[in-house]
Amino acid sequence: MTATGTPARGPRILADLTPLRLSAHYRRLWLGNTVSWIGQGMTTLAISLQVYDITRSTFSVGLVGLFSLVPLIVFGLYGGAVADTVDRRVLGLWSAAGSAGLSAALAAAAFAGFHHVWFLYGVVALQAVCAALNSPARSAMIPRLLPPEQLPAANALSSMTMTSGMLIGPMLGGLIVGYGGYQAAYVIDFAAFGAALYAMWRLPSMLPDRDRAKGGRASVLDGLRFLATRPNIRMTFFSDFCAMILAHPRALFPAVAGLWYGGDARTTGLLVAAPAVGALLGGVFSGWTGRIRRHGAAILLAVAAWGTAIAVFGLTRNLWLGLLFLAVAGWADTVSMVFRNTMLQAAAPDEMRGRRQGVVLVVRAGGPRRGAVLARVVAGVTTPAGA
Template sequence: MTATTTPPRPRRRIFADLTPLRTSPDYRRLWVGNTVSWVGQAMTTLAISLQVYEITGSSFSVGLVGLFSLVPLLAFGLYGGAIADTVDRRKLGLHSSLGLTVLSVGLAAAALLDYDRVWLLYAVVALQAVCGALNGPARSAMIPRLLPAEQLPAANALNSVTMTSGMMAGPMLGGLAVGWWGYQAAYLIDAVTFIAALYAMWRLPSMAPERGEGTRGRASVMDGLRFLGTRPNIRMTFFSDLAAMVLAQPKALFPAIAVLWYAGDAKTVGLLVAAPAVGALLGGLFSGWQGRIRRHGLAILLSVAAWGLAIAVFGLTRNLWLGLLFLALAGCADTVSMVFRSTMMQAATPDEMRGRLQGVFIVVVAGGPRLGDFLAGTAADLSSPAVAITGGGLACVLVVGLLAARWRGFARYDGRSPQA
């Protein structure tokens, strides 16, 4: 009598799926290099803000750092995506990473020589944004060429861990480096960390865009926007993200509510800022379940609605720790949304268009929260922070519901047969 063996049931993952790191050496090097360099970039971002304030003594001058970064990022985001659809993406990523390295070395040299000119810092910030706008679309468009489609959700969850851990660890390490050894230490560490990113790019194979029959050799930004206009599912990923980032973005109100609601100070503001990042990091670390989800559009709608609800409830709380909990839940929901939005855009977009749509993604991610800050601040001045935050969260849920009703096919999107 022959014993019948029952095939083992697939293991249910709890923690992040590391399969992309195990199966693709190229992706593994790229992920490690990006993770290390992201921490270094966050250190430099903090050090520049501190140095500008030391030179000028003006918070307005520090605020201009963000403006000098945002404008080139928005201006070159779409253009960088078009370039990524024209040239070898490996070379574009390598050269833009080298540009970022040279800029960090220049900052370190200026600090060592005590050349403390605020115009130089502004110029470097603007050039860093240009290099970032070229690097981001090229790097993101490479991922679907390195991994099979079923591993893209896991890869995007790992990328979210990179971003959130960098945003948390980078400023802390940057503050320690500046406090102990000066600004040049943070800038030099940033330059050294880029070695990992440069090595990863250098080891990649050629990544020239794949072109369909009859397509032109030169990529056009307008062609990318026209393509986006005919792809309702991809458009919905942008619309849903804008609903969250524009309507339910409370960050600009944290200084006010830290005092008004919690009788706190700068440390309280720091906790409020950190809470969504902590939730986002946990969302990435405990992302193993996401690989089993096939209805990516429905997952995006639910996670964006969860963001809006969490922000709305946060606006009703007056207990600090409860408020931090709901901010963390919002950050976790945002990571889930980001994973499936990125996966949908990578899987449902032809390779020849991926760079340009990643450029649109950069513009939305960079511009949406800034517009949200302006809207939240205006609404709070006209009414109150509570009305602005809770009303914004509920407006986010309402708009997502209206979008889902208008484009009903989005909720039925199946990751196994991606259709843009």
């Protein structure tokens, strides 16, 4: 029998939707997060296009990522500590409302013809602050809404949310900006936050255990000390760093597209999209993850698969084979993320879950950027294939 009381029908292949059926709170949270992620993907592209339209400078567009990265790193750990101190529902509600308000400000400025690049940079930085407060609170809620055996399925569904936002959001953003202007993309993003706000509003109070036990004090240093005493959790971060820093080829895609495949910007777009497509398929066909018990071994195998796929991609000169191995790498990344998040959610006590997610946010924000720098340096000293 399955968790819902229906007869088992053999090994599951497609994503396990049991968490969506089991908990109405989780279902609303997942749907709201999915809709808002797509809206944020639209806004991210729209801001980059608007900055380029104002400055005609690719360097200025690159600064958009910097103004987003620094607040995520600075406030990531702090946001996790706050999530272990206050009602997570209230924190999630107010931080989502802040993001919605910033989208409204972007729309109002676009309607008014207020096109100033520093205004856009400021909004991007404030959006990152809201995300740094929202993400730890939202992630820490999930183990309170679902039983432990449903966490792998929930994390697979979350991977589909993130990948959909990265794929669908920019595509819709480009179409909407083309037909309706920047203001249309920002208005739709503002409306999309309504789903996330409704989901947060319907949640019960989410006070962390630490509030009840130790008077509501949560230290970032206490969270780091906790990680120092948990080698299994610590190794999940170490393995993730290895994958992101030592084998992250995205910065080389523009050069690779021309040198290896004789392509152009469209070829670069295919290279960028291939890992995301693989990651989405990894979430869609994730039903088997619920049967795995040795999550640490699964993480190491997935990281090894990621590195192997990237290395083979560096050896092939056939575009379609290259795209295939990049998709395999994206699939492996999803598998690693599912089991890594499950371990972190299950192994960390409730009063540490916010800070744990804050560390995840900092690692995921900083790791790929360091990997991009390393890839460029190694490619400059050797070749892109050597990197």
